[in-house]
Amino acid sequence: MRRAVLRVLILGGTGEARELARAASEERGLDIVSSLAGRVANPRLPVGAVRVGGFGGVEGLRTWLRENAIDAVVDATHPFAAQVSAHAATAAAELDLPVLHLRRPEWVRRGGDxxxxxxxxxxxxxxxxxxxxxxxxxxxxxxxxxxxxxxxxxxxxxxxxxxxxxxxxxxxxxxxxxxxxxxxxxxxxxxxxxxxxxxxxxxxxxxxxxxxxxxxxxxxxxxxDRPPLPAGAVTVAEVAAAIDWLRAAAGHRVR
Structure with a gap:
């Protein structure tokens, strides 16, 4: 039987990750834990449960996801955190977990640039x-x-x-x-x-x-330029779209 609560790991450290954690905390049926790499001495902490530090590569992340019964992963790290994004995609695929990459839009060259x-x-x-x-x-x-x-x-x-x-x-x-x-x-x-x-x-x-x-x-x-995301990555540019994705993953309907 499917569990009533969807446990979600947010790989964070960005403003979008904090906004997502806040919005997700207001959703019924979502149990969120945010992970920070620990590279900033005094990080801005998101709402809810937080873990700090690396996982120890793909194997360590895969073990953590399994031991903590995670159902879905949202990679909301910095656009240049290529290694973290790659590890998230690989570990989630090995466990057959859905993974979403939340990436803010790039800056675009304009007149005068x-x-x-x-x-x-x-x-x-x-x-x-x-x-x-x-x-x-x-x-x-x-x-x-x-x-x-x-x-x-x-x-x-x-x-x-x-x-x-x-x-x-x-x-x-x-x-x-x-x-x-x-x-x-x-x-x-x-x-x-x-x-x-x-x-x-x-x-x-x-x-x-x-x-x-x-x-x-x-x-x-x-x-x-930004490094490329993993092949086949599912991406959204807005926190609202990430919430919609989580609702769908949890079997919810938009209110």
Whole structure:
């Protein structure tokens, strides 16, 4: 007999994951636990049950899903958390569990944008030109090591927590948590005489002000493309669509 409650693992760490956990907590028939990777020292916690830390690869995740009687998985991690997404897809498939990938829309190039699109961090570092003296990096702390060899540039590195990898020799580290306003981004770029912004195409409104500011200031942007999702991935872009998916998985009807 099918259980009355659908146990769901939300792989989180994003605003969308927190919004989903809140919305799901108001649904009858859903039992939610959110998982955070633990890479941020003081994360914003979602509503409901939370576990923190890695699973130990595909095998560890598969074991955890089985031991905790999980019925469905929602991957609502950062668009660049490719390994987590791949592990979720593999572990869920091995247990014959449904898995949904919740991904906010990408940013789209608009009139006035001066983007150079690159596939990864190494390509972003290689794309810097000699005239890019002052570089604003908003790529998270883990990718900073890709720029260590670019000794001819000065880097302004903004991240929530301090990087644990070596920094480029000429660096200014700014520890700050967004969202940031358009005016704040313009002031930052002017104060540090930024010549180019290097960022990931994370999408979403929370960090889009830097894109608007670069466009207004006429600054070039080296935009790192998202890694692909696992083959055959079922995806939605909105939390409401993810709730609909969970309702369907639980055998509910939209009220």
């Amino acid at each position: 001066l983007w150079t699109r690159v596939p990864d961090l190494a390509a972003a570092a290689a794309a810097l030109s000699p005239r890019d003296h002052n570089v604003l990096l908003t790529i998270g702390r883990q990718g900073v090591g890709a720029f260590v060899g670019r000794t001819g540039h000065r880097f302004v590195i903004r991240s929530i927590d301090a990087p644990t990898v070596p920094l480029p020799p000429r660096s200014t580290l700014l520890l700050a948590r967004g969202p940031f306003t358009f005016d704040e981004e313009l002031v930052l770029m002017s104060r540090h005489r930024i010549d180019v912004l290097v960022t990931k195409n994370s999408g979403g409104e929370q960090t889009e002000a830097k894109i608007f500011a670069a466009r207004t200031a006429g600054l070039p942007v080296i935009m790192i």
